Amino acid sequence: MDTAGRKAAEDTDVDRTRLEAFSDGVFAVAITLLALNLTIEGPGHGIKLQHQLWEHRWSFAAYLLSFFIIGIIWVNHHVLIKSIALVDRTLLFLNLVVLLFVVLIPFSTATVAQYLPVGGGDVKVAMVLYSAVFLGMSIGFGSIFEWTLHGDHRTEPLPPQTHWAARLRFVGGAGVYVVAIVVSLFNAIIAFVLIALTAVYYIFWSQRPVSRPAPAAPGDGAPGG
Amino acid sequence: MDTAGRKAAEDTDVDRTRLEAFSDGVFAVAITLLALNLTIEGPGHGIKLQHQLWEHRWSFAAYLLSFFIIGIIWVNHHVLIKSIALVDRTLLFLNLVVLLFVVLIPFSTATVAQYLPVGGGDVKVAMVLYSAVFLGMSIGFGSIFEWTLHGDHRTEPLPPQTHWAARLRFVGGAGVYVVAIVVSLFNAIIAFVLIALTAVYYIFWSQRPVSRPAPAAPGDGAPGG
Amino acid sequence: MDTAGRKAAEDTDVDRTRLEAFSDGVFAVAITLLALNLTIEGPGHGIKLQHQLWEHRWSFAAYLLSFFIIGIIWVNHHVLIKSIALVDRTLLFLNLVVLLFVVLIPFSTATVAQYLPVGGGDVKVAMVLYSAVFLGMSIGFGSIFEWTLHGDHRTEPLPPQTHWAARLRFVGGAGVYVVAIVVSLFNAIIAFVLIALTAVYYIFWSQRPVSRPAPAAPGDGAPGG
Amino acid sequence: MDTAGRKAAEDTDVDRTRLEAFSDGVFAVAITLLALNLTIEGPGHGIKLQHQLWEHRWSFAAYLLSFFIIGIIWVNHHVLIKSIALVDRTLLFLNLVVLLFVVLIPFSTATVAQYLPVGGGDVKVAMVLYSAVFLGMSIGFGSIFEWTLHGDHRTEPLPPQTHWAARLRFVGGAGVYVVAIVVSLFNAIIAFVLIALTAVYYIFWSQRPVSRPAPAAPGDGAPGG
Numbered sequence: 001m002d003t004a005g006r007k008a009a010e011d012t013d014v015d016r017t018r019l020e021a022f023s024d025g026v027f028a029v030a031i032t033l034l035a036l037n038l039t040i041e042g043p044g045h046g047i048k049l050q051h052q053l054w055e056h057r058w059s060f061a062a063y064l065l066s067f068f069i070i071g072i073i074w075v076n077h078h079v080l081i082k083s084i085a086l087v088d089r090t091l092l093f094l095n096l097v098v099l100l101f102v103v104l105i106p107f108s109t110a111t112v113a114q115y116l117p118v119g120g121g122d123v124k125v126a127m128v129l130y131s132a133v134f135l136g137m138s139i140g141f142g143s144i145f146e147w148t149l150h151g152d153h154r155t156e157p158l159p160p161q162t163h164w165a166a167r168l169r170f171v172g173g174a175g176v177y178v179v180a181i182v183v184s185l186f187n188a189i190i191a192f193v194l195i196a197l198t199a200v201y202y203i204f205w206s207q208r209p210v211s212r213p214a215p216a217a218p219g220d221g222a223p224g225g
Numbered sequence: 226m227d228t229a230g231r232k233a234a235e236d237t238d239v240d241r242t243r244l245e246a247f248s249d250g251v252f253a254v255a256i257t258l259l260a261l262n263l264t265i266e267g268p269g270h271g272i273k274l275q276h277q278l279w280e281h282r283w284s285f286a287a288y289l290l291s292f293f294i295i296g297i298i299w300v301n302h303h304v305l306i307k308s309i310a311l312v313d314r315t316l317l318f319l320n321l322v323v324l325l326f327v328v329l330i331p332f333s334t335a336t337v338a339q340y341l342p343v344g345g346g347d348v349k350v351a352m353v354l355y356s357a358v359f360l361g362m363s364i365g366f367g368s369i370f371e372w373t374l375h376g377d378h379r380t381e382p383l384p385p386q387t388h389w390a391a392r393l394r395f396v397g398g399a400g401v402y403v404v405a406i407v408v409s410l411f412n413a414i415i416a417f418v419l420i421a422l423t424a425v426y427y428i429f430w431s432q433r434p435v436s437r438p439a440p441a442a443p444g445d446g447a448p449g450g
Numbered sequence: 451m452d453t454a455g456r457k458a459a460e461d462t463d464v465d466r467t468r469l470e471a472f473s474d475g476v477f478a479v480a481i482t483l484l485a486l487n488l489t490i491e492g493p494g495h496g497i498k499l500q501h502q503l504w505e506h507r508w509s510f511a512a513y514l515l516s517f518f519i520i521g522i523i524w525v526n527h528h529v530l531i532k533s534i535a536l537v538d539r540t541l542l543f544l545n546l547v548v549l550l551f552v553v554l555i556p557f558s559t560a561t562v563a564q565y566l567p568v569g570g571g572d573v574k575v576a577m578v579l580y581s582a583v584f585l586g587m588s589i590g591f592g593s594i595f596e597w598t599l600h601g602d603h604r605t606e607p608l609p610p611q612t613h614w615a616a617r618l619r620f621v622g623g624a625g626v627y628v629v630a631i632v633v634s635l636f637n638a639i640i641a642f643v644l645i646a647l648t649a650v651y652y653i654f655w656s657q658r659p660v661s662r663p664a665p666a667a668p669g670d671g672a673p674g675g
Numbered sequence: 676m677d678t679a680g681r682k683a684a685e686d687t688d689v690d691r692t693r694l695e696a697f698s699d700g701v702f703a704v705a706i707t708l709l710a711l712n713l714t715i716e717g718p719g720h721g722i723k724l725q726h727q728l729w730e731h732r733w734s735f736a737a738y739l740l741s742f743f744i745i746g747i748i749w750v751n752h753h754v755l756i757k758s759i760a761l762v763d764r765t766l767l768f769l770n771l772v773v774l775l776f777v778v779l780i781p782f783s784t785a786t787v788a789q790y791l792p793v794g795g796g797d798v799k800v801a802m803v804l805y806s807a808v809f810l811g812m813s814i815g816f817g818s819i820f821e822w823t824l825h826g827d828h829r830t831e832p833l834p835p836q837t838h839w840a841a842r843l844r845f846v847g848g849a850g851v852y853v854v855a856i857v858v859s860l861f862n863a864i865i866a867f868v869l870i871a872l873t874a875v876y877y878i879f880w881s882q883r884p885v886s887r888p889a890p891a892a893p894g895d896g897a898p899g900g
Contacts, residue, residue, distance in 0.1 A: 018245055018303055020468055025253025028475025029704075031553060032483060033257060038557040042564040049565065049572040053579070067553070071546040075539065078468055089300065093428055096296040103256060103292070107263040114267040115274065122274040129278070203543055243695055243753055250703025254479075258707060314750065318878055321746040328706060328742070332713040339717040340724065347724040354728070470693055478700025481778060482708060488782040492789040499790065499797040503804070517778070521771040525764065528693055653768055 015087035019095060023077060026099045030106060031070045034063050037110040058116035062130075065192070066109040068199050069134065070102065076141070084148055085155045094144045101137035108133040116188065127184035127191050134195070135177035142170040240312035244320060248302060251324045255331060256295045259288050262335040283341035287355075290417070291334040293424050294359065295327065301366070309373055310380045319369045326362035333358040341413065352409035352416050359420070360402035367395040465537035469545060473527060476549045480556060481520045484513050487560040508566035512580075515642070516559040518649050519584065520552065526591070534598055535605045544594045551587035558583040566638065577634035577641050584645070585627035592620040690762035694770060698752060701774045705781060706745045709738050712785040733791035737805075740867070741784040743874050744809065745777065751816070759823055760830045769819045776812035783808040791863065802859035802866050809870070810852035817845040 038059055040052050047055075077098070084091065108130045115126040148154050149163055158166065176198045183191040263284055265277050272280075302323070309316065333355045340351035373379050374388055383391060401423045408416040488509055490502050497505075527548070534541065558580045565576035598604050599613055608616060626648045633641040713734055715727050722730075752773070759766065783805045790801040823829050824838055833841060851873045858866040 015303070018249060021246060021471060022249045022253055022299060024468065024472045025250055025475055025700075025703075026257055028472055028700075029254050029257040029479050031549070032476055032479040033261070035553045035557050036261075036483070036486075038554070040561050040564065043568040043572060049561075049575040053575075064550075067550055068546065071543070071549075074472060075542050078465070078542075082465075092300050092303075093296070096293065099256070099296075100289075100292055103260045104263070107260050111265050111274075114265065118268040122268060125274040125278075240753070240757075243699065246696060247699045247703055247749060250475075250478075250700055251707055253475075254704050254707040258711070261711075317750050317753075318746070321743065324706070324746075325739075325742055328710045329713070332710050336715050336724075339715065343718040347718060350724040350728075471696060474693065474697045475700055478697055479704050481774070482701055482704035485778045485782050486708070486711075488779070490786050490789065493793040493797060499786075499800040503800075514775075517775055518771065521768070521774075524697060525767050528690070528767075 016081060016084065019087055019092065020078075020081055023081075023095060023099060024074070026102060027070060027074045027077070030102050031067060031074075033106040034066050034070075034109055037106065037113060038063060055117070056113075059113040061192075062109045062113040062116070065196050065199060066105050068203065069195075070105060072199060072202055073098075073102065073137065073141070080141070080144060080148070083154050083156070086153050090147060091144065091153075094140060094147060097140035097143065098137055101133050101140060104133045104136075112188075112192075116192070119188075123188040124184050124186075127188035128181050131177050131180040131184060131191060131195065135174060135181065138170075138174040138177055142167075142174060145170055241306060241309065244312055244317065245303075245306055248306075248320060248324060249299070251327060252295060252299045252302070255327050256292060256299075258331040259291050259295070259334055262331065262338060263288060280342070281338075284338040286417075287334045287338040287341070290421050290424060291330050293428065294420075295330060297424060297427055298323075298327065298362065298366070305366070305369060305373070308379055308381070311378050315372060316369065316378075319365060319372060322365035322368065323362055326358050326365060329358045329361075337413075337417075341417070344413075348413040349409050349411075352413035353406050356402045356405040356409060356416060356420065360399060360406065363395075363399040363402055367392075367399060370395055466531060466534065469537055469542065470528075470531055473531075473545060473549060474524070476552060477520060477524045477527070480552050481517060481524075483556040484516050484520075484559055487556065487563060488513060505567070506563075509563040511642075512559045512563040512566070515646050515649060516555050518653065519645075520555060522649060522652055523548075523552065523587065523591070530591070530594060530598070533604050533606070536603050540597060541594065541603075544590060544597060547590035547593065548587055551583050551590060554583045554586075562638075562642075566642070569638075573638040574634050574636075577638035578631050581627050581630040581634055581641060581645065585624060585631065588620075588624040588627055592617075592624060595620055691756060691759065694762055694767065695753075695756055698756075698770060698774060699749070701777060702745060702749045702752070705777050706742060706749075708781040709741050709745070709784055712781065712788060713738060730792070731788075734788040736867075737784045737788040737791070740871050740874060741780050743878065744870075745780060747874060747877055748773075748777065748812065748816070755816070755819060755823070758829050758831070761828050765822060766819065766828075769815060769822060772815035772818065773812055776808050776815060779808045779811075787863075787867070791867070794863075798863040799859050799861075802863035803856050806852050806855040806859055806866060806870065810849060810856065813845075813849040813852055817842075817849060820845055 038056065040049065040056070041047060112123075112126045112130040115123040145166070149158065176195065180191040180195050183194060263281065265274065265281070266272060337348075337351040337355040340348040370391070374383065401420065405416040405420050408419060488506065490499065490506070491497060562573075562576045562580040565573040595616070599608065626645065630641040630645050633644060713731065715724065715731070716722060787798075787801045787805040790798040820841070824833065851870065855866040855870050858869060
């Protein structure tokens with residue numbers, strides 16, 4: 001590599017490092033704020049603590065699910081950003097779109113957790129909101145991937161014939177959330193379980209090493225993309 | 226580069242890295258705390274969830290705008306800090322002035338979101354506050370840029386004849402907020418829309434790669450500067 | 451090292467760096483949110499400030515204990531992750547399990563702090579919750595260590611004859627929390643003191659340099675593992 | 676430098692990097708949480724917004740002061756950690772003591788801001804608390820500096836004859852807070868102004884470049900140490 005090339009590569013590394021640092025910061029704060037929604041009425045309300053905890057069981061379930069979905073997104077973000085050769089303004093703003101929805105997750109989680117115990121029409125709206133935030137994030141993620149396919153944005157360009165297969169995996173991830181939105185209109189619990197099963201599937205699905213110099217798999221863990 | 230020079234350069238890199246890490250942390254926390262203001266009264270208040278969400282529409286709008294303005298600032302901060310050759314105490318404290326206002330954004334956003342639905346004289350005050358926080362941040366940003374023009378603070382010094390053009394772009398960014406403050410006194414909604422349009426303009430304005438070894442553009446995305 | 455090997459090693463470094471950055475972010479936010487539980491009723495309630503502070507003495511004690519336990523976990527996490535040669539998906543998700551419980555610590559701390567002053571049956575439940583969160587984290591930590599023993603996951607593999615000794619130290623750490631859970635059912639204060647004494651023991655226990663090229667000690671500071 | 680020495684140096688760099696990353700995370704979260712205390716009653720309470728803002732003037736003053744004190748601490752932490760050659764467990768735990776008090780700053784700031792407008796005996800207690808948190812942090816900082824003087828903990832050992840001069844500057848920083856505690860018992864406002872003037876002094880005091888290979892100045896910006 002000549003000096004200018006090395007300089008450019010180092011510049012990209014600096015940019016990628018800061019992009020990752022900022023994103024990791026947002027992921028870390030969002031994942032930790034999830035637990036702020038877990039609160040107990042405390043003594044003096046005459047309700048036994050174990051009953052209070054049991055009444056909050058949906059809050060714990062929603063916390064658990066949102067925690068692992070943010071975790072999956074973070075892992076995928078990690079793999080996707082690593083495959084990028086050039087950090088430009090477009091990438092920075094597409095990344096902001098992903099983060100815009102990540103930051104909304106504690107809010108949508110708190111909302112769905114409040115309405116899951118009461119049921120009725122409101123829980124359907126809450127579940128649509130919950131799924132829609134994940135869908136928005138998923139679309140943002142897919143946009144970054146689409147952007148990497150064009151120009152010389154990838155360190156190791158994907159062969160064109162694999163583009164559609166890779167896209168399909170991204171669309172599959174977003175598709176789960178579209179289905180969840182539709183299902184929410186009929187039964188919020190089923191929609192919740194559907195998203196949970198998908199998350200479980202992706203956590204146990206791929207065991208390939210992340211850091212081996214094998215060709216990076218775009219669209220890995222599609223729920224985040 | 227001789228050993229001493231390399232040592233000094235590495236030292237600066239270490240300092241810049243920590244300056245960026247701390248700033249990124251503050252940006253990440255501030256941008257995530259924005260969404261803490263999004264809360265729903267919850268069940269038991271007899272208001273349908275979709276009505277509650279609709280009643281909070283200004284909160285969502287203010288969240289969206291503040292999110293992207295912090296995002297723009299972060300991108301510009303990134304470009305500006307990268308152009309700096311020497312990290313000294315003055316820079317660290319000028320940077321603190323920028324962060325002082327960044328940290329206030331969740332507060333000013335929550336305030337304006339509370340008053341936008343009610344209108345009246347208070348929303349004008351809230352909108353002045355909202356614009357003034359951005360103006361303060363903008364002035365802090367401009368001070369860092371001004372400081373880079375003097376001494377040997379830049380990696381690649383700007384030719385003196387470009388200084389005024391670069392300054393103008395910074396003044397332009399701050400100018401939008403000055404105009405917004407004046408407009409707020411007459412109509413808060415118009416001031417809000419003005420800031421939003423400026424943000425949209427800057428997001429789509431510049432597509433130059435951030436990490437190409439092209440001459441760094443000072444004042445890029447002037448709203449943050 | 452040949453070029454491919456160097457590339458793989460650098461990849462792992464990048465992955466480890468991001469794993470650490472994300473984890474450090476979560477640790478940093480969780481440890482800071484602990485103090486959000488410290489609030490004073492403020493003037494206008496007719497209670498003198500020094501009395502309010504005294505009434506919150508258990509909040510301060512719980513803050514102090516949880517702060518240092520998160521600190522110990524962070525130090526151990528630091529040592530453990532440094533010994534890892536290969537960052538794969540399994541590690542990323544095992545690490546998420548540790549973080550899942552770290553994020554719950556501000557909640558369990560707030561809960562136990564609310565019930566310690568009132569006593570009764572509820573404080574036992576609160577103390578079981580408090581200990582169980584630490585136990586969960588400890589099991590997650592032990593799983594990462596167990597995972598490092600297999601395959602070529604460690605930079606410097608531990609001789610097989612030392613595996614059980616190392617495991618024992620991890621089990622010892624988790625064991626303290628199991629004992630604390632059992633003790634909680636009889637006396638919450640004693641369980642609290644037990645966890646506190648263990649934390650004090652681990653803080654003053656090991657003074658070996660962390661960064662000397664001495665053989666890394668697995669299971670150091672077992673409470674986190 | 677031979678290979679082993681380089682390995683050890685790199686290890687220390689890794690440790691220092693993570694120590695800084697964690698500390699920066701805590702500083703960044705704590706400094707941003709400061710602004711969470713800034714809240715407005717909102718519309719519907721019949722109090723004009725400008726009056727609400729005016730009633731919160733002490734909150735803004737306390738926010739401003741605490742923000743810059745955390746900023747000064749961060750700058751000093753930066754300089755102090757950079758001078759350290761060896762990261763060991765003792766350093767990690769001494770650093771935790773500093774962070775323990777940093778994390779308390781949003782709490783002590785909120786408390787003093789609540790009582791400054793009402794005056795009376797409570798504001799004296801609040802001001803003692805506010806000063807004592809800074810004093811605790813200052814003592815933690817001084818302990819790290821003291822620890823760097825022994826063994827081979829510094830990259831460039833300070834000549835023994837300068838130790839006492841350096842210590843004096845640290846003691847001077849802590850001394851301001853001791854004086855503020857005593858003054859608080861008579862007049863909280865004067866104690867507040869005293870701390871503010873000291874912060875202003877340290878911000879404008881030293882303009883030496885942070886990243887020039889000049890001998891690092893221990894005890895720079897003593898309020899943090």
